[in-house]
Amino acid sequence: MTAALRSPVDVDDASKTPKTPFLSVERLSFDVGKTPILRDVSFDVALGERVALVGLNGVGKTTALRCVGRLLESWRGEIRLDGVSVRRFSRRDLAKKIAFVRQISGSFSSFTARRLVELSRLPYLRPLEPLAETDRAAVDEALARTGAERFGARTLDSLSGGERQKVLIAAAFAQEPELLLLDEPTTFLDYRSQDEISASISAWIRDKGAAVLETTHDLNRAALDADRAVAFARGKVAFDGPAREITTPETLDAVFGVSFPTVPHPATGAPMIVPDAASPARFSSDNSR
Amino acid sequence: MKPAIPFARVKTPLFFLAALAIATLAVFALSLLGKTTYSPDVWTRFPTAETPLAKLDAAAKIFWGERLPKTVLAALAGAALALAGLTMQTLFRNDLATPYTLGIASGASFGATLSIQFSGALAAIGLPLALFGVPQVVWGSFGGAALAVGLVLGLSRRAGTPERVLLAGVATGFFFSSLVLCQQYLANPTKAFAAIRWTTGGVDLCEPGYLATTGGVLAVSALYLYRRSRELDALTLGDERAKSLGVEVDRLRVALFLLSSALVAVVVAFCGPIGFVGLTVPHVARLCVGGETRRLIPATLVGGALFLAVCYTFSRIVLFPSVLPVGVVTSLLGGPFFLWILLRAPRR
Structure with a gap:
């Protein structure tokens, strides 16, 4: 990674100026059993860019994230980081480039929030090597960025959903990746937590010049927060363009097979979807597969 | 704010040393207890080249020749079983995963009885009774344990949920237990008598090689x-998280699988299957020192050692001169103790 690429990037310009892709996904296909989930999906993400993956439930957004993070291995096509296939990285080296945040399930109750964030330094440490000053600094900074330092000493199971998500995002920051993969980072959270978390992600991208690829089903959120949106429909890329265009009636109809009324956002002017009264006649087709 | 975890502030190396010291002292003290309780100065009359065990006074003879080695074996076996329980709980990400509930102990028993059954045949085809200084029965029980773990891992990969993993384990356990019983019915009486040892656990037989083998595998x-x-900490948070933190999860799983099989195998080969240690001790350790593996390991080792050493001492005193099988005592003492711990712990 060169220093020039890592330098902070002005987020406002991100959607206008073309940049060298950091992540490039080329003709990615993935099947579950005999059912194709992704078919020849291609898109890319540049450093300094925040890209939202959108689409109906079950369309393969999370699957695409897991392929990129090599949590799924049996995909076809090519995924490159800086021109190098992700398959050529060792897990450890890949962990220094890519962090993945997904709601953790399972028993993690006896971990404190701080301990979880410290664990993110794992790829940088030899076995039994204690945390160095730089590691502690990275952990402190990450906790401060999401505002999670207030409950660092508490165990994860005593935290609310919003607090826990802040800890998980802080853990990803502490891993110091160049590409952060987020699976529904603000889903199920109250509006205030959504705003806080989203703002901390944008600030992190701005300061570190890193890239974020996130899945979301909240199109308004995507239109406001992301630089670019990539929409999947029937296993293929149905839209790839500036995030604020994802909520236009044409895109909505192409991606979701349904149109919604929109109103312009008072500050940015981006079209915001407002719910419509239930009426089955509005749905044009099943766009999930 | 009061820390929720009692020993959260004690530093790990200090904690390790303190734990080791406590265990050593306890094993020594427990060996003094019995029908006749000896004074600690028996410590000074240890067997040497000039004064072998046979020439020592009665107290020293019993202390050094009987009580101490057997209590040490009980302590080592307890530590090994508790560590195996901790490893399996990490491997299967399930608090109820133990050598017993997953059928590993039964698998090891089966392997051990099988290897005794066919010891004559094995010797006939030129297989040595001990390989790398490890007795054949240990290899047999290791094979059985590995077979059982492999079976449960294979089934759980297809079945997925924690409940199903346990069900697969319980089924595997019953299956192997039945095989052990079948063998006993089919075997000739003298061999069947020898095989009974592998269905009820105890440390009454303690040969010199036992301590070294158990201690070696444990260390x-x-x-x-x-x-x-x-990496184990990362694994407790899920495979995906561990992988994205750079852990080679599949390789680590194989290592954990072999380790837990080896731990259970030595204990079963020498002491038979002893229940409850693998379940109770890691759980209590987690309540005392928290979920961090680095601290859980010493706590689990010492907890297991103390628990089984105490149970063994109790088992040889309570019905003197007959000795209750220690496996009976672990459940008898461990069951209510575990319930008490569960009930007084705050609800999550």
Whole structure:
């Protein structure tokens, strides 16, 4: 990674100026059993860019994230980081480039929030090597960025959903990746937590010049927060363009097979979807597969 | 704010040393207890080259020749079983995963009885009774344990949910237990008598090689797990998270699988299957020192050692001169104790 690429990037310009892709996904296909989930999906993400993956439930957004993070291995096509296939990285080296945040399930109750964030330094440490000053600094900074330092000493199971998500995002920051993969980072959270978390992600991208690829089903959120949106429909890329265009009636109809009324956002002017009264006649087709 | 975890502030190396010291002292003290309780100065009359065990006074003879080695074996076996329980709970990400509930102990029993059954045949085809200084029965029980773990891992990969993993384990356990019983019915009486030892656990037979083998396997396992403790922590958070933190999860799983099989195998081969240690001790350790593997390992080792050493001492005193099988005592003492711990712990 060169220093020039890592330098902070002005987020406002991100959607206008073309940049060298950091992540490039080329003709990615993935099947579950005999059912194709992704078919020849291609898109890319540049450093300094925040890209939202959108689409109906079950369309393969999370699957695409897991392929990129090599949590799924049996995909076809090519995924490159800086021109190098992700398959050529060792897990450890890949962990220094890519962090993945997904709601953790399972028993993690006896971990404190701080301990979880410290664990993110794992790829940088030899076995039994204690945390160095730089590691502690990275952990402190990450906790401060999401505002999670207030409950660092508490165990994860005593935290609310919003607090826990802040800890998980802080853990990803502490891993110091160049590409952060987020699976529904603000889903199920109250509006205030959504705003806080989203703002901390944008600030992190701005300061570190890193890239974020996130899945979301909240199109308004995507239109406001992301630089670019990539929409999947029937296993293929149905839209790839500036995030604020994802909520236009044409895109909505192409991606979701349904149109919604929109109103312009008072500050940015981006079209915001407002719910419509239930009426089955509005749905044009099943766009999930 | 009061820390929720009692020993959260004690530093790990200090904690390790303190734990080791407590265990050593306890084993020594427990060996003094009995029908006649000896004064601690028996410590000074240890067997040497000039004064072998046979020439010592009665108290020293019983202390050094009987009580101490058997209590040490009980302590080592307890530590090994508790560590195996901790490893399996990490491997299966399930608090109820133990050598017993997953059928591993039964698998090991089966392997051990099988190897005794066919010891004559094995010797006939030129297989040595001990390989790398490890008795054949240990290899047999290791094979059985590995078979059982492999079966449960294979089934759980297809079945997925924790409940199903346990069901697969319980089924595997019953299956192997039945095989052991079948063998006993089919075997000739003298061999069947020998095989009974592998269905009820105890430390009444303690041959010189037992301590070294158990201690060796235990030391290697504990050091390996301690070295990998950060990766084990990551593994408790899920395969995906561990992978994205750079852990080679599949390789680590194979290592954990072999280690837990080896730990259970030595204990079953020498002492038979002893229940409850693998379930109770890691759980209590987690309540005392928290979920961090680096601290859980010493706590689990010492907890297991103390628990089984106390149970053994109790088992040889309570019905003197007959000795209750220690496996009976672990459940008898362990069951209510475990319930008490569960009930007084705050609800999550």
